[in-house]
Amino acid sequence: MSFWLIQSLNSLALGGVLFTLAAGFSLIFGLMRIANLSHGAYFMLGAYVGLSVLDQGYGFGWAMLAGGLSVGALGAAVERLVLRRLAGKTLAQVLATLGIAFIIADASLWIWGGDPRPVSAPGFLRGAMQLFGLTFPAYRLAVLAMSIAIAIGLWLLLDKTRLGVMIRASVDDMHMARAIGIPASRLFTIVFCLGAALAGIGGVIAAPILSVYPGMDADMLPLALVVVILGGLGSLAGAFVGSFLIGFIYSFGQVLAPNLAYFILFLPMVVILAARPRGLFGRPMA
Amino acid sequence: MPLQRSSFARSAALLALLCLGVAHAADEPIRVGFLTVRSGALAAGGKQMEDALRLFLKERNDTIGGRKVELFVGDTAGQPAITKTRAQELIERNKVHVIIGPLAAFEALAIDDTIRSSETPTISPSAAAEDLTQRRPNPWFVRAVGTSAQPSHPMGEYAATTLKYKRIAIVADDFAFGHETVAGFQRAFEENGGKVVQKLWSPLNVADYGTYIGQIKPNVDAVYAVFAGGNGVKFLKQYGEYGLKGKIPLLAGMTTVDEGILKSMGDEALGVVSSGWYAATIDNPNNKRFAAAINRDYKQDPGYYSIGAYGAALMLEEAVKAVKGKVEDKAAFMAALRNVRVANDPRGNITLDALGNPVMDVYIRKVERQNGKLVNAIVKTYPAVSQFWTYNRKDFLANPVYSRDYPPAAHLEK
């Protein structure tokens, strides 16, 4: 009984981490149809920036803020200078975003060195909690809570604010949205900035669990892609559900089928995509 | 007679050129190629190797055996294909006399044929794959570090006979180094009365260890954890977070609590018992000097990678001295390398066995805090351990190489 409970809690915590990773990607793709293959690098960069802030002695909240702001600013710059002209051009997007990922990854190695760096959770969240007679790390439950908070925040943004209305209109029908005067190009910059910032914050949030190390970007990107594709591109609800679904498949898959551990995520993805190419919640692409 | 005079002149000229050539060769530096990893997941170990090598050269003013040394560094990025290209570059373009490197076992395997065909003496400072000095030895290859199982055999015996553990669960990195280390432990542990009841293999880049820690059977006497790179940091941290620290004792491989990553750990590492052929706390004058120098220049204790590179350089020095600097005579130089006796290695006296693998003391170490710093304190020493432990060499080589499923685990419980 306790075994299933622990693994379920693990799955939920992992799902929380994945959502913080995938939310930004889904947002960007939903609006701009750009597959941002630098997303893993933004995640890692946010974690490194947060690490530096923590090293200087500031609190975890400041680290998250710094991670989000710095990567968001970088994202805005990248969008304005490079990605602006690439909507719809898949190949150029791939080249540009992968090139940027290389630059960020190598710069991170240069600045922060090659040692893997563990990150401590905020003081009051360190250590274990007793839950239903089990010992479970407190921080992982906090991550779960934070991911839900982010999801709610994003939903409020998209549903209740004017910005959100504009974004949703543009996702549904870009041409009409432009026709009625929605400033598409400024919207793009804002959304890309927001998506990147989410990745940056996500990196800081995940750091106490994953630690920060060179190569983290390459490990994280396929996970983000799997979550977003499975959940359905452009659908935030899909990204949310997809994250936890992947969390469960990953955790239980490793336990029940260790021989498939390396592609426990990719097998279901092939199956689902072959059956339903737009993912579980996705809409048919315009 | 004009013909005689000219032939005499010709021979004299040739002789003079020869002497000049030899003298020139003695003035020419020894070109040493260094294959390391500067980018990617293995970069931390690569840097430690490079730092130790540069320290060695600095201590000797870039001079070995009376000749200057010129160092050529090749970054393999941890990719076998790039390793081969770098090795070719060092050999064909830089014309190195000897290669120190590479870091990873699969890199060494990738350049096996290149070393053979180019007949380049190679000293590996890090690659621990068993077969490199067992079933597939390369006449031009020796190493300064041991095999994966060399320190885990004694650990298995220690766990069974001294610590008196009966049931052990193993969590290890799922790659060749992890497989081989675990195989050595399991064999020695079970021969001494213990039982390995659970084996969990975690992928090298697994997102987190919660799933694996959650599977550890609660009624085992101890957990044997074998991780390389930075994975030990993550595992130990999470082991504590899931409340297992203090409940189930931890045994570890050499690289799980290597000095290179020990500095990034906290109290979660205290009390972890591991085995290895080196510890920064080894108490002899050579090691005290070495550890102090690494601390002074690079602000950390030397570990697996540092001693590997430094030891390789010491082997190189002894061999160069043995051939009186004439590294151009490859056959003699290689023979000298194979017969080397290093007296001033920080690990003590180092010699190589017939297959090119060092025979070394293995230490059982325990993580303690000394002067506010985490160190591997030495608890017991197994002297002069070879890659074959107490087994008969011929029988050992007749068995298949250690792998994930060999020796088979006969006592696993569901």
Next chain:
Amino acid sequence: MKRLLLVAVAAAALTLPLWAGGAYYVNLASQVMIAALFAMSLNLLVGYAGLTSLGHAGYLGLSAYISGWLMLRLGWGHGASALAALAGTTATAALFGLVALRASGISFLMITLALGQILWGVAYRWADMTGGDNGLSGLTRPNPFGIDLAAPGHFYFFTLVVLTVVAGAIAMWVRSPFGASIRATRDQPRRASALGFNVSLIRWITFVVSGFLGGVAGLMYVYYHQFISPHSISLANSAEMLLMVIAGGPGTLVGPMLGATLVVLLKNLASAYVDRWVMLLGIVYVLIVLFLPGGIVAGLDRLGARLGRVPAAPRRTSEATPPPGATEASR
């Protein structure tokens, strides 16, 4: 003018071992050509059919592992194991094509990525067969007609022959009516379907041929390196092949070769002078996107046009918008 360039390049290629400056550079040239083979095979899918794949390194692995395993464990000869490897790779490509082509766009990208990762996972985990991360080593090069390919010069010419044959075959294929139909499915799939072309079948055939040629490149790879490990099937490797195609100029004959040359030379020569060569590579990619959209080939075209003061013919790539009312301009 173009003919002159072709002759010059051919002459340089045929005499390379004489002027390259040593065995290291000859070997490097062989590596460039092997990379070009991969890029050209991927280009069929990416450039001509408009299907972006991130799993192409899988074919490298299949072909290399099958031939390596047969030679090492069963003692087969080079010819037989090569045929078996190509057969196995092509069959797998056929199967993968059936699955992957149910999707398009980014979903296709993801399926190919996933399939490539599955192959990688099998290579890594099935250690009894594949050697795990230690891979298969001790493989030998073939000796066709008794010529020993261990020498760099000999292997270089062997690779040159293979490259020429493959390039010629691809050139003939894309210039054929079938080649035109492939481009039609890329540019106007609905119109092509309305005109009676079986779009799915055309794509599937292209997928299979692309996989087959990837297998050929895989054989050359394993002959050159005499070693195969899961590292060669990684996502990073697939991405690198894709980048070669895009940077060079997708949908052109020469583009993949230029892209391969760029990447291989940057990786190997730049790293001797520049520590941060990974960053340099990334910067070059971004610069190509910004200043040479359409890849190096398109940039060279414009340069050539400016030098010759002749307006450049609109080059049909997968991303250029077709000029209004234009008929099929085949290249």
